[in-house]
Amino acid sequence: MEKLQQNMNPIPVRTWKWLGVNDTVLEADIPAIAGYSKQPVTEGSEKGVTITDIRLHRETVQFMEKKMDSGVSEAMRDFVKKNQNSGYFIEIEEGKKIGTPIILQYDLDEENPTLVDDHFILAHENSEVTIIINYTSSCTKNGFHSGVTKVLAQRGAVVHLIKVQMMADQDTHVDAISAIIDESGQIDFTLVELGALQTITSCKTKLVGKNSTGTIHSLYFGDQNRKIDMNYVQTHQGRESLSSIEARGVLLDHSQKVFKGTLDFIKGSSGSKGKEEEYTVLLSPTVRNRSIPLMLCGEDAVEGQHAVSTGKMDENKLFYLMSRGLSDVEAKKLIIEAEFQPILNKIPVTELRDTISTYLRRRLNHV
Amino acid sequence: MAEKLLAIHGLHAAVEGKEILKGLDLEINKGEVHVIMGPNGSGKSTLVNLIMGHPKYEITAGSIAFEGEDITALKTYERARNGIFLSFQNPEEIPGITVEHLLRTAKNAITGENVKIMAFKKELKQAMETLKIDNTYASRHVNVGFSGGEKKRNEILQMMMLNPQLAMLDETDSGLDIDAVRIVSSGVKHFKNEQNAILIITHNTKILEQLDVDYVHILMNGKILQTGDASLISQINENGFLHLGGETPDSGEVNMLHG
Ligand SMILES: Nc1ncnc2c1ncn2[C@@H]1O[C@H](COP(=O)(O)OP(=O)(O)O)[C@@H](O)[C@H]1O
Ligand SMILES: [Mg+2]
Numbered sequence: 209m210e211k212l213q214q215n216m217n218p219i220p221v222r223t224w225k226w227l228g229v230n231d232t233v234l235e236a237d238i239p240a241i242a243g244y245s246k247q248p249v250t251e252g253s254e255k256g257v258t259i260t261d262i263r264l265h266r267e268t269v270q271f272m273e274k275k276m277d278s279g280v281s282e283a284m285r286d287f288v289k290k291n292q293n294s295g296y297f298i299e300i301e302e303g304k305k306i307g308t309p310i311i312l313q314y315d316l317d318e319e320n321p322t323l324v325d326d327h328f329i330l331a332h333e334n335s336e337v338t339i340i341i342n343y344t345s346s347c348t349k350n351g352f353h354s355g356v357t358k359v360l361a362q363r364g365a366v367v368h369l370i371k372v373q374m375m376a377d378q379d380t381h382v383d384a385i386s387a388i389i390d391e392s393g394q395i396d397f398t399l400v401e402l403g404a405l406q407t408i409t410s411c412k413t414k415l416v417g418k419n420s421t422g423t424i425h426s427l428y429f430g431d432q433n434r435k436i437d438m439n440y441v442q443t444h445q446g447r448e449s450l451s452s453i454e455a456r457g458v459l460l461d462h463s464q465k466v467f468k469g470t471l472d473f474i475k476g477s478s479g480s481k482g483k484e485e486e487y488t489v490l491l492s493p494t495v496r497n498r499s500i501p502l503m504l505c506g507e508d509a510v511e512g513q514h515a516v517s518t519g520k521m522d523e524n525k526l527f528y529l530m531s532r533g534l535s536d537v538e539a540k541k542l543i544i545e546a547e548f549q550p551i552l553n554k555i556p557v558t559e560l561r562d563t564i565s566t567y568l569r570r571r572l573n574h575v
Numbered sequence: 576m577a578e579k580l581l582a583i584h585g586l587h588a589a590v591e592g593k594e595i596l597k598g599l600d601l602e603i604n605k606g607e608v609h610v611i612m613g614p615n616g617s618g619k620s621t622l623v624n625l626i627m628g629h630p631k632y633e634i635t636a637g638s639i640a641f642e643g644e645d646i647t648a649l650k651t652y653e654r655a656r657n658g659i660f661l662s663f664q665n666p667e668e669i670p671g672i673t674v675e676h677l678l679r680t681a682k683n684a685i686t687g688e689n690v691k692i693m694a695f696k697k698e699l700k701q702a703m704e705t706l707k708i709d710n711t712y713a714s715r716h717v718n719v720g721f722s723g724g725e726k727k728r729n730e731i732l733q734m735m736m737l738n739p740q741l742a743m744l745d746e747t748d749s750g751l752d753i754d755a756v757r758i759v760s761s762g763v764k765h766f767k768n769e770q771n772a773i774l775i776i777t778h779n780t781k782i783l784e785q786l787d788v789d790y791v792h793i794l795m796n797g798k799i800l801q802t803g804d805a806s807l808i809s810q811i812n813e814n815g816f817l818h819l820g821g822e823t824p825d826s827g828e829v830n831m832l833h834g
Contacts, residue, residue, distance in 0.1 A: 522667075523630065523631070524667055525667045525669060527627075527629050527630065527651060528663065528666070528667035528669070529669070529677075530628075530650070530651035530652040530655065531627050531651055531652075531654075531655055531660070531661050531663075532655060532677065532680075532681035532684070532685075532733065532737065533652050533655040533656050533681050533682075533684035533685035533737070534652055534680060534681065534684050535650075535652050535684070536650070536652070538652075538680070538684065539652075542669075542672055542677075542680065543669070543672075545671065545672075546669060546670055546671025546672045546716075547671060548671075549671040550671065
């Protein structure tokens with residue numbers, strides 16, 4: 209385990225060693241992984257979708273994986289292979305537009321405190337789908353989730369993958385996503401990291417095809433002693449590919465956050481555009497907030513821009529709301545909720561949005 | 576006898592170490608309409624921000640009482656819940672929060688109970704009609720992408736919905752065209768009754784046309800330099816502030832005062 213616990217989240221070049229962010233150390237001990245016996249897929253799926261146990265598709269998956277760099281360290285990859293206790297192969301037929309979001313719900317509890325999931329989403333040409341994977345936990349001690357999700361959007365396919373993490377305060381969450389987008393395909397990620405004591409996530413997309421589009425919208429909320437490490441990479445290979453990374457979040461108490469966002473323009477990706485933006489609201493002086501935006505240009509004819517900003521709560525906005533009768537806490541809650549709204553609005557399921565809002569409100573009660 | 580609502584005595588106040596108000600007295604009774612005029616930078620906004628409790632403005636001497644109680648130690652939201660309202664000269668934009676959501680949250684906070692949704696919606700609809708605000712604005716984010724005039728109308732909408740005892744309007748008419756001023760003015764008239772009071776900061780008379788103004792105060796050199804009735808407004812409009820014997824705020828020491 210020694211090897212896995214270090215270097216969980218490497219960034220593409222080791223330029224940043226001096227900042228101490230290149231190697232993310234997993235702090236909890238990795239528990240023995242037992243079975244996960246609950247059924248995460250609750251509803252039957254529409255025509256055009258098949259959802260089957262990934263273990264039945266070893267060969268297909270292995271073949272596909274050869275094309276993809278999973279974006280995680282080998283140690284992590286081996287760990288998931290060896291310990292996997294859940295996972296689905298989700299396939300969308302060519303040309304099928306799936307209207308209803310597919311939902312996988314993982315809920316850790318005392319009987320199922322460990323989850324190692326491995327998913328593969330294959331969207332055939334010109335298909336469209338929204339998939340939601342939600343992680344919650346009622347573990348009272350040290351729930352553990354670690355997993356890998358791979359997505360392949362073939363020519364013209366559009367995939368929206370939403371991952372929401374609302375695990376319990378002592379839990380560990382290590383999540384790696386890697387994706388490939390073929391010509392004119394699009395993958396949008398909405399990543400919501402709200403719970404767990406330590407969160408280490410990565411999301412790496414390769415925009416392989418011409419005119420491919422990849423977006424990442426991420427939302428995080430750190431309070432108490434939470435540690436959040438996010439590593440997002442958009443690698444442009446195809447010509448005229450478009451990418452964006454947008455992260456926003458709120459930090460308070462003694463929480464810590466590292467955000468690494470990389471736009472990587474490989475030679476040959478001419479005419480591509482990438483953009484990254486990060487905005488953090490800092491609510492206490494004791495938080496630790498680090499951002500490492502990175503742009504790698506192996507190609508000249510590209511456009512990249514990044515903006516990182518942090519803010520305190522705007523005193524005048526707070527005054528305005530308080531002049532309308534809202535207490536300090538109510539005013540701050542309202543501003544934070546407002547801050548989160550644009551990203552939450554990307555979740556097309558009202559019940560889940562409401563669950564998240566309620567969860568957030570409860571957490572915000574001590575702001 | 577009229578009931579006293581606001582009583583300010585000997586108020587000295589500073590912002591970022593600079594003294595702006597230098598011994599200001601002002602009393603407002605229920606049922607009254609007061610107007611404050613004064614040159615730019617004379618401290619009009621400072622005064623109303625102080626009454627509302629903006630943390631940036633510091634009281635160095637004097638007192639502010641509302642309904643007989645000193646409120647200088649109260650937080651802004653406590654003052655709001657006591658019935659003080661400020662229509663901002665520059666209303667803040669709050670992205671992500673709709674006009675309706677803010678109003679309902681505010682109303683819950685001020686009344687201390689959960690407002691009934693249907694009754695609230697009806698009241699909101701009526702107020703918006705009075706102010707000729709399109710009802711789509713209820714679901715727009717507070718002041719985001721609003722024109723100057725729309726922001727000011729939104730302030731008056733909040734005033735009407737929250738129904739304060741003391742409404743302070745800081746240049747609510749500035750930057751509005753004639754029709755918009757008339758609409759705002761009718762909203763204010765609609766709101767006004769014998770139990771509440773209004774303090775209007777303005778440079779114009781248009782907003783006052785539908786109201787019976789009781790007192791006009793000239794704020795200069797950190798004090799109320801002169802108090803008169805509505806006729807003072809036309810005097811100022813004809814002759815400016817300088818003839819009153821005060822000086823513009825930046826012209827140095829004050830030698831002579833009368834009032
Ligand atoms: N937030 C602030 N920071 C620094 N100076 C301020 C601030 N607010 C007001 N002032 C100063 O206080 C004085 C009075 O301003 P203000 O009350 O806005 O005047 P008025 O509303 O009468 O035009 C001005 O000199 C202004 O520059
Ligand atoms: Mg002013």
